[in-house]
Amino acid sequence: MNLSEFSLRRPVFAVVLNIAIIVFGIIGYTFLGVRDYPALDPPNIxxxxxYPGANAEIIETQITEPLEKAVNGIAGIKNITSQSSQGSSNISVEFNLGINLEEAANDVRDKVSQAQRSLPTDLEAPPVVSKADASNDPVVIMLLQSDKRNALEITEYANNNLVERIQTVPGVSGVNIWGEKKYAMRIWFDPQKMSAYTLTPQDVQAALLRENVExxxxxLAGDKTELGIRTFGKINTEEEFNNLIIKNINGADIRLKDIGEAVLGPENEESVLKESGVPMIGVAVIPQPGTNYIAISNDIQKRLEEIKKDLPEDIRLEVTNDQTVNIRKSISEVKETLIISFFLVVLIIYLFFxxxxxxxxxxxxxxxxxxxAFFLMYLFGFSINVLTLLAIVLATGLVVDDGIVVTENIYKKMEEGMPKWQAAREGSKEIYFAVIATSITLAVVFLPILFLEGFTGRLFREFGIVVAGAVLISAFVSLTLTPVLNVYLSRKVFKHSKFYVKTEPFFNGMENGYRRILKGFM
Structure with a gap:
């Protein structure tokens, strides 16, 4: 007894199995992430x-080169790129595809830690090692600008009112602010006055470290009372900084205002983000890996509607870039293609049967x-993207083949006068192994994609597995549900339709013509 005959004897069991496929597929679909392309970025550390104050040459010779030499010995590195600029060094280490991101990050951290002894001793902080993946690109970018506020005030408003409210959206990993201006106390020195008092910037730095501390x-404890003591040693205002005592010379206190001036201003004055002369900042929303980009975009749009109700009149907030626009178009086109495919499949089957x-x-x-197929995508950790949607569209034409073959053979038995249950049993039994062999052959054709190396292999791996999985599932459906449907969706008394009777001479002519051509070639 094969699978088809067992399904005919136990039709409820066959229906339940196919319903289980639908249920698991729907469950898998709800957990799938939605993005434009598969996450294929190689591990990048x-x-x-x-090193504030150092020029690009010092950065390169004292920081970048020692770190590059230390990191270069790690296995699996594809290339190393570095950038040395005023006050900062940035080294990007790209690993080969297939290298575990966590292991690569740990190897880089170990090498950087070993190289720290060769770096300048007066670094403010040790080198920072961070990971990068395919989900680091922002899914939504917004612009915040004002005609009345400067960049400092706009940044402060964004940090206090926008960032926390957007970060609570499900699926959001973080919110980056582009062009932000943070408040900082900037000290401007008068070289002539410093020379007159024989003071150096190091003296000012020492005074800040000595006085600006809490x-x-x-x-204080007594017989009946105990009080905690707090000393206020932090310097916060311009006046407090200007009155800071730098040094005592011959009994006279030299204050900061005597050799320069402390001014509250932006931490970075070298870059600014403007549109038509109006200061603004960018707010970029970073998604978590494997999340649904469309769901994140929809939730952010709803949250922005709430935020705009509380916006001051002089502040404008608008979305300038939404990565899900192209994803939505792709999904919409796939839906249209599937509808057209379904219609054409039904039409072609009707014209022949x-x-x-x-x-x-x-x-x-x-x-x-x-x-x-969506459940298989969930099991393999895939996402809904352009290539998996392409696989679904292509599979639409492949998965119907097995059902047509089984249905045609059963239909042929019923034309010969065999009862529909017996026709379903005999018809499916005759081509049972043919359907299995055909489906396995189709699936195996796509399996070599799994063994392709490099970026191309990883890119099309999801495509091959989805198509092959859909074909194998269609074989199971054709051998279980299709025979049952042919029994329960057939007329009690078999007869041809009027359209069949009128068009049969045309098909008989086609068969006779094909027979004559075949005999001629033989």
């Missing part, structure tokens, strides 16, 4: 080092195979 002061009851059966077989 960046090493950033800050230390624990302990507590000339029976609507048979023509509508692919509307049951095809969705089961395609929905089941």
């Amino acid at each position: 960046s090493v950033r080092t800050s 230390l624990p002061a302990g507590k 000339r029976d609507w009851l048979i023509a509508i059966r692919p509307l049951i077989d095809i969705p089961i195979s395609l929905i089941g």
Whole structure:
């Protein structure tokens, strides 16, 4: 007893199995991420080092080159690129595809830690090692600008009112602010006055480290009372900085205002983001790996509607770039293609069988195979992207083949006068192994894609697995559900339709012509 005969004897069991495929497919679909292309970026580790005041040559010789030499010995590195600029060093280490990102990051951290002894001792902080992946690109970019506020005030408003509200959107990994201006106390020196007092910038730095500090002061305890003590040692305002005592010379206190001036301003004055002379900042939303970009975009749009209700009149907030626009277009085009494919499949089957009851059966077989493919995508950790959607469209034409072959053979038995249950059993039994062999052959054709190396192999791996999986699921559906449908969706008394009777001479002519051509070649 093969699978088809068992399904005919246990039709409820066959229906339940196919319903299970639909249920698991729907469950898998709900957990799939949606993005434009598969996440194929190679492991990329960046090493950033800050050395304020140093020019590009010093950065390169004292920081970049020692770190490059240390990192260069790690196995699996594809290439190393570095950039040495005023006050900062940035090294990007790209690894080969297939290298584990966590292991690569740990190897780079170990090498950087070993190289720290050869770096300048007065670095403000050790080099920062960070990871990069395909999900680091922002999914939504917004611009915040104002005609009345400067960049400092706009940045402060964004950090206090926008960032936290957007970060709470499900699926958001972080929010980056482009062109931000942070408040900082900038000290401007007068070289002539410093020379007159024989002071150097190092003296000012030492005074700041000595005076601008808040230390624990302990507590006061008595017989019945205990009080905690807090000392206020932090300097916050321009006036407090200007009154800072730098040095005592011959009994006279030399203050900061005597040799320069402290001014509250932006931390970085070398870059600015403007549009038509109006200052603005960019707010970029970074998604978590494997999340649904469309769901994130929809939630952000809803959150922005709430935020705009509380926006001051002088501040404008608008979305300038939404990565999901192209994804939505791709999904919409796939939906249209699937609808056209379904219509053409039904039409072609009707033109050859000339029976609507048979023509509508692919509307049951095809969705089961395609929905089941979503569960395979979930098991393999794939996402809904351009290539997996292409695989679904291509599979639409492939998965219907097995059902047509089984249905045609059963239909032929019924034309010969065999009862429909017996026709379903005998018809499916005759081509049982043929259907299995055909489906395995189709699936195996796409399996070599799994063994392709490099970027191309990884790019098309999802495509091959989805198509092969859909074909194998269609074989199972054709051998279980299709025979059952041919029994329960067939007329009690078999007869040809009027359209069949009128068009049969045309098909007989085609068969006779083909027979004569074949005999001529033989």
